[in-house]
Amino acid sequence: MTDEEAAAPGPGAPGLRERKKQRMYQAVSEAAIALFLEKGFEKVPVAEVAAAADISKPTLFRYFPTKEDLVLHRFADHQDEAARVVTARPAKRTPLDALQRHFLDGLERQDPVTGLCDHPAVLAFHRLLYGTPSLVARLYEYQDRSEHSLAEALGGAPLPARLAAGQIIAVQRILAMENWRRIDAGESADAVWPDAAAAANRAFGQLRSGLTPYA
Structure with a gap:
């Protein structure tokens, strides 16, 4: 060769x-x-x-x-992450089950996208991101694209799929922000992890009660 x-x-x-x-x-x-x-x-x-x-x-x-x-180039690969998870899930696994498992796996890995990462470089990056209004505004545009790609992966009627995608992306964003808030306040990722996992399970449980076609 x-x-x-x-x-x-x-x-x-x-x-x-x-x-x-x-x-x-x-x-x-x-x-x-x-x-x-x-x-x-x-x-x-x-x-x-x-x-x-x-x-x-x-x-x-x-x-x-x-x-x-x-700055937001670091998020470029994550714009269609939720859509990829749904598309690649096993045949018998529902979209919400797949997304919940993926988020929990991210918490276990302390993936920065979940907010549960206390590495100094990640902390510095998140402080730059969330402390700059124009970056936060641009981040919402990235999340809007995530909603569109997830809605396409969910299929079905366009409006219900988009509404479901919006709720799912919002839940993931809120969970990540709460994790980041506690990390930024000085807690360690290991200390926050049990509460973060419990909050994720509760949040996806609430999604199931309202998004039965995808649960």
Whole structure:
């Protein structure tokens, strides 16, 4: 086998151009976040980010349409996460069961998306995110896309599916924010975990009582 063959992606994997593009996204985003954490989001011009990433400002905007997207790129893979969970669930598992299990698994892993993560770098990032109004506003746009993709995965009539998706995404957001609030107040992730898991189970139980077609 040649080196080129060994390095070639497997079936379904992104090609070389796509992998280079993904690495560019990652490198520019990480450079921007480092500057924002050091100086504050509002105090760092986009030109400084471009210089730190060794690209031109027009090139940066081709990758990131807004300054806020430089930060929220970390959430890009999560926009259709709930939809992927529903689509990939076993045939006998309901959408709500699959989403509940996925959220509980995230709590056990202390996935930052669940809010239950006390790693210093994650804490710093969340303080940047939730302490910057324009980033919070942009985050809601990402969540709106999550609702749309989840509604499509749930299927059925468009309006009921969208209403269900909105409730599910809202529950996950509220649970994550409550976990983050306690972590930010100084509690450890291990200490918060039992309450976080219990709250998630209660919340999904409430969803089942109102979303019987998906339960």
